[in-house]
Amino acid sequence: MQFMIAPSARLRPSPFFDATVAEGMKALTTYNHMLMPTSFGRPEEEYWRLIRDVSMWDVACERQVELRGPDAAELAQILTVRDLTKFSIGQGKYAPICNHAGILINDPIVMKIAQDRYWYSIADSNIWFWAGAIAAERSLKVEISEPDVSPLAVQGPKAEALVASLCGDWVRELKYFWFRETTLAGIPLVVARSGWSKQGGFELYLLDGAQGTKLWNIVREAGKPWNIGPGAPNLSERIESGLLSFGGDTDANTNPFEVRLGKYVDLGLPNKVVGIEALRRIQKEGPRRHQLGVLLEGSEPVAPQHQFKWHAISSGGRRLGDLTNCVWSYRLKRNIGFALISTDAKPGQAVEVSMGGKAVAGTLAELPFA
Amino acid sequence: MQFMIAPSARLRPSPFFDATVAEGMKALTTYNHMLMPTSFGRPEEEYWRLIRDVSMWDVACERQVELRGPDAAELAQILTVRDLTKFSIGQGKYAPICNHAGILINDPIVMKIAQDRYWYSIADSNIWFWAGAIAAERSLKVEISEPDVSPLAVQGPKAEALVASLCGDWVRELKYFWFRETTLAGIPLVVARSGWSKQGGFELYLLDGAQGTKLWNIVREAGKPWNIGPGAPNLSERIESGLLSFGGDTDANTNPFEVRLGKYVDLGLPNKVVGIEALRRIQKEGPRRHQLGVLLEGSEPVAPQHQFKWHAISSGGRRLGDLTNCVWSYRLKRNIGFALISTDAKPGQAVEVSMGGKAVAGTLAELPFA
Numbered sequence: 001m002q003f004m005i006a007p008s009a010r011l012r013p014s015p016f017f018d019a020t021v022a023e024g025m026k027a028l029t030t031y032n033h034m035l036m037p038t039s040f041g042r043p044e045e046e047y048w049r050l051i052r053d054v055s056m057w058d059v060a061c062e063r064q065v066e067l068r069g070p071d072a073a074e075l076a077q078i079l080t081v082r083d084l085t086k087f088s089i090g091q092g093k094y095a096p097i098c099n100h101a102g103i104l105i106n107d108p109i110v111m112k113i114a115q116d117r118y119w120y121s122i123a124d125s126n127i128w129f130w131a132g133a134i135a136a137e138r139s140l141k142v143e144i145s146e147p148d149v150s151p152l153a154v155q156g157p158k159a160e161a162l163v164a165s166l167c168g169d170w171v172r173e174l175k176y177f178w179f180r181e182t183t184l185a186g187i188p189l190v191v192a193r194s195g196w197s198k199q200g201g202f203e204l205y206l207l208d209g210a211q212g213t214k215l216w217n218i219v220r221e222a223g224k225p226w227n228i229g230p231g232a233p234n235l236s237e238r239i240e241s242g243l244l245s246f247g248g249d250t251d252a253n254t255n256p257f258e259v260r261l262g263k264y265v266d267l268g269l270p271n272k273v274v275g276i277e278a279l280r281r282i283q284k285e286g287p288r289r290h291q292l293g294v295l296l297e298g299s300e301p302v303a304p305q306h307q308f309k310w311h312a313i314s315s316g317g318r319r320l321g322d323l324t325n326c327v328w329s330y331r332l333k334r335n336i337g338f339a340l341i342s343t344d345a346k347p348g349q350a351v352e353v354s355m356g357g358k359a360v361a362g363t364l365a366e367l368p369f370a
Numbered sequence: 371m372q373f374m375i376a377p378s379a380r381l382r383p384s385p386f387f388d389a390t391v392a393e394g395m396k397a398l399t400t401y402n403h404m405l406m407p408t409s410f411g412r413p414e415e416e417y418w419r420l421i422r423d424v425s426m427w428d429v430a431c432e433r434q435v436e437l438r439g440p441d442a443a444e445l446a447q448i449l450t451v452r453d454l455t456k457f458s459i460g461q462g463k464y465a466p467i468c469n470h471a472g473i474l475i476n477d478p479i480v481m482k483i484a485q486d487r488y489w490y491s492i493a494d495s496n497i498w499f500w501a502g503a504i505a506a507e508r509s510l511k512v513e514i515s516e517p518d519v520s521p522l523a524v525q526g527p528k529a530e531a532l533v534a535s536l537c538g539d540w541v542r543e544l545k546y547f548w549f550r551e552t553t554l555a556g557i558p559l560v561v562a563r564s565g566w567s568k569q570g571g572f573e574l575y576l577l578d579g580a581q582g583t584k585l586w587n588i589v590r591e592a593g594k595p596w597n598i599g600p601g602a603p604n605l606s607e608r609i610e611s612g613l614l615s616f617g618g619d620t621d622a623n624t625n626p627f628e629v630r631l632g633k634y635v636d637l638g639l640p641n642k643v644v645g646i647e648a649l650r651r652i653q654k655e656g657p658r659r660h661q662l663g664v665l666l667e668g669s670e671p672v673a674p675q676h677q678f679k680w681h682a683i684s685s686g687g688r689r690l691g692d693l694t695n696c697v698w699s700y701r702l703k704r705n706i707g708f709a710l711i712s713t714d715a716k717p718g719q720a721v722e723v724s725m726g727g728k729a730v731a732g733t734l735a736e737l738p739f740a
Contacts, residue, residue: 004397005375006408007677009618009695010494011399027374029381030400033494033617035678038376100506105499124380124403126496128622129475133503136470136644146622247403248379252498252516274506307377308405325379 002304011035014060015150015212019220023230031061031124038232046231047330050199054158055231056219059196059203060150060212065108065120065127071140076110076118078138079131081256081275083266087112092177092192095120096264097127098275102255102282105130107246109177109194119149123246134274148209149190153233154219155201158226163202166222167191171202179205185218187211196233198241198368235327239336242293242368249291249324249338251310255279257287258340260367290343293365294323296335296353301328303356312354313339313362320345323353323362329369336369372674381405384430385520385582389590393600401431401494408602416601417700420569424528425601426589429566429573430520430582435478435490435497441510446480446488448508449501451626451645453636457482462547462562465490466634467497468645472625472652475500477616479547479564489519493616504644518579519560523603524589525571528596533572536592537561541572549575555588557581566603568611568738605697609706612663612738619661619694619708621680625649627657628710630737660713663735664693666705666723671698673726682724683709683732690715693723693732699739706739 005011005028012034014020026041037058040046049055067075077084080095087093095110097120108122120127132144154163163171167182171191174180179192190205206215220228238245244259256265256279267283269276294313296302310322321341329336339345345364353360375381375398382404384390396411407428410416419425437445447454450465457463465480467490478492490497502514524533533541537552541561544550549562560575576585590598608615614629626635626649637653639646664683666672680692691711699706709715715734723730 002374003395003405004372006397006399007674008399008615009678009680010401010615011678013678025373027376029376029378031380035373099499099502126499129469129496130499130503132469133500134507137504137507245378245380304377308379308381308383310379 005030005035014058015206015209016058016060016152016216017212019213019216020058020230025230032063032122034061034063036061036232037230040230044330046229047234047236049227049229050156050197050231050234050237052157053227054154054156054162054201054223056216056223056228057153057155057230057232059153059233060206062121062151064147064149065122065131066145066147067118067120067131067142068145069116069142071135071142072116072118075131075135075140075142077269078134078272078274079120080110081266081269081273081279082264083269084110089114090178090180092121092179092194094177094264096256096261097130098256098279100274100278102275102278103252104246104250104254104256104259104261107244107261111179111192119147121151125247148207150206150209150212151203152206152215152219153195153201153203154223155195155197155231156199159201162219162223162226162228163191163204166219184215187215187218189215196243197237198243199237235325236329236331239325239327239338240329240331240369245325249340251340254340255282255287257283258289259291287343289321289340291367292339292341292345292347293367293369294337294339294351294353294362295332295365296326296337297361298335302326302335306355313341313351314354315345315349315351320351323355326355332369338367339364375400375405384428385576385579386428386430386522386586387582389583389586390428390600395600402433402492404431404433406431406602407600410600414700416599417604417606419597419599420526420567420601420604420607422527423597424524424526424532424571424593426586426593426598427523427525427602429523429603430576432491432521434517434519435492435501436515436517437488437490437501437512438515439486439512441505441512442486442488445501445505445510445512447639448504448642448644449490450480451636451639451643451649452634453639454480459484460548460550462491462549462564464547464634466626466631467500468626468649470644470648472645472648473622474616474620474624474626474629474631477614477631481549481562489517491521495617518577520576520579520582521573522576522585522589523565523571523573524593525565525567525601526569529571532589532593532596532598533561533574536589554585557585557588559585566613567607568613569607605695606699606701609695609697609708610699610701610739615695619710621710624710625652625657627653628659629661657713659691659710661737662709662711662715662717663737663739664707664709664721664723664732665702665735666696666707667731668705672696672705676725683711683721684724685715685719685721690721693725702739708737709734
């Protein structure tokens with residue numbers, strides 16, 4: 001069951017779109033109203049390339065919400081429940097955003113570009129509107145915009161050697177989520193050690209949308225000695241590695257404690273931080289759900305139509321929670337997924353997943369998967 | 371150039387998804403993080419069915435932002451630049467939402483369900499976050515949620531006869547955007563005279579997501595005498611008719627005056643209404659852009675890859691604005707679109723559109739097209 005995406009100007013192509021089409025892009029998704037390639041037609045090859053070599057991904061849809069002006073630092077802190085007191089220019093931090101009720105509404109990386117300039121590099125929800133509403137209602141002096149910035153991810157164990165060959169050995173010293181501005185063949189870039197995999201790598205933030213094909217081709221050519229090829233954020237790898245997908249693994253009632261983000265919540269922050277008072281209450285009451293892994297029985301990959309939906313998890317006839325994603329693990333050779341599930345449910349417990357009208361047996365597991 | 375949509379739980383199927391798959395749905399788009407069918411593989415037949423008979427559309431992605439509580443009416447007015455003073459239970463109004471700078475951020479229908487309960491039936495942008503931020507920052511007593519409400523559109527000149535046969539002759543008396551709650555074969559519905567076409571019709575707001583296939587099949591079966599078939603919001607018809615697509619025909623700087631929505635802006639509203647002060651300033655300064663039609667030369671339908679992007683419009687080498695959409699008109703037998711263009715540009719003027727590296731000749735026109 002496969003469907004074509006219909007063209008619409010509501011859904012923008014990225015600066016790397018023409019290059020990914022030339023590479024034979026076959027499937028895509030939409031993310032922040034932008035098209036994001038998801039496959040070039042050889043899913044298993046794309047997976048092992050990420051695990052063993054180096055893969056390049058058009059993740060321009062990771063848009064930046066720029067905060068700029070005298071109150072930019074103030075707004076940056078008001079928006080996230082993570083403490084930004086110790087924060088250097090050139091540094092990035094994983095910085096969950098919650099609403100006033102403590103519900104997670106995005107899980108971006110915040111980057112400090114200058115004293116008066118921050119980028120929230122966002123997951124798939126509209127933080128321009130959110131930040132704009134908070135800033136205007138509090139009369140903060142800050143401009144909020146979407147700059148011409150489009151990340152290209154280079155991920156895998158050989159990413160460092162490749163990016164060092166392109167940009168210089170200084171990239172080897174970059175700490176995780178730190179970044180530096182540079183140019184490559186005249187193309188303005190921010191190079192960050194970052195990326196939505198646990199295989200290591202970098203994101204090259206293209207600062208001129210007109211040069212997408214040029215940047216793609218430079219990286220593609222330079223990567224040949226390391227067996228580079230096109231890929232995309234990889235569902236098998238991200239689930240094996242325990243990486244969260246905001247909006248995929250969360251619902252309209254998910255707080256950070258439920259999805260293993262408690263360590264990024266600084267409850268001592270002042271009350272001006274949106275959501276922090278609610279999170280103190282939630283933490284005191286104790287979470288009702290938590291996130292675990294699920295290992296499913298069966299030796300056939302899960303059908304694509306089941307991947308659009310959550311699926312009820314139960315045990316002994318009692319509903320415990322939901323399977324929020326499910327994918328074939330090339331490493332574990334079985335279907336795996338995440339459960340957002342009652343805190344009564346524990347790793348090792350046998351469960352049943354209701355999928356497409358059938359009951360599939362499974363076992364709960366700690367995250368990340370081994 | 372066609373691409374598959376990759377499955378993801380970030381993008382939810384609608385309650386009518388299984389029914390549209392059974393009908394042979396071929397292409398879809400995403401809208402409010404939901405899948406919306408766009409074609410069943412016979413585009414010209416789908417167009418003429420809407421113009422001559424009756425077409426049924428899964429528009430569940432038109433989600434509702436529910437405001438409920440003692441301050442619901444207050445928030446409903448704060449959110450829109452249209453005056454809601456005279457507003458009856460059972461009535462709907464087209465009600466543009468602007469940010470504090472007067473920029474259009476959605477163009478929903480607001481429906482008054484009860485004295486303390488409103489639905490904003492939204493276009494494709496996140497108004498839950500927006501409304502939630504405004505309500506919390508102003509300490510309003512109102513709950514904001516996404517209820518289990520999924521519209522099914524029935525559009526075309528024979529829609530009234532069909533919906534009257536299903537629900538009763540009272541639907542013939544419904545005024546435009548007015549609605550009433552009812553049941554159909556036990557299925558709870560809100561029936562509204564509404565829909566994103568100029569061919570007339572209704573939207574059946576399904577109030578129980580578990581009964582999507584049942585409702586689809588009842589309408590499908592009852593519509594046979596009127597030659598019903600599956601369809602979707604039709605790009606040819608909507609552009610011929612001059613209907614706006616928020617996010618497709620607007621950018622991050624578009625105010626309502628630029629896109630023919632000035633008549634829905636009530637500048638006398640109090641300053642608590644978000645954006646109203648900015649709109650007074652904008653109106654005084656005079657708009658810089660306006661929206662016109664464009665008739666293009668050529669006898670071949672525009673290629674799909676050009677429909678993801680805006681295209682520069684110029685005249686005598688001077689950039690005037692953008693073509694925001696372009697589609698083959700079955701009625702006019704040529705490609706047509708909308709221009710968001712300098713107010714210096716006038717209907718009747720000859721222009722050039724830069725599309726895929728080529729210059730296409732065109733003529734500006736009044737909207738709607740004849």
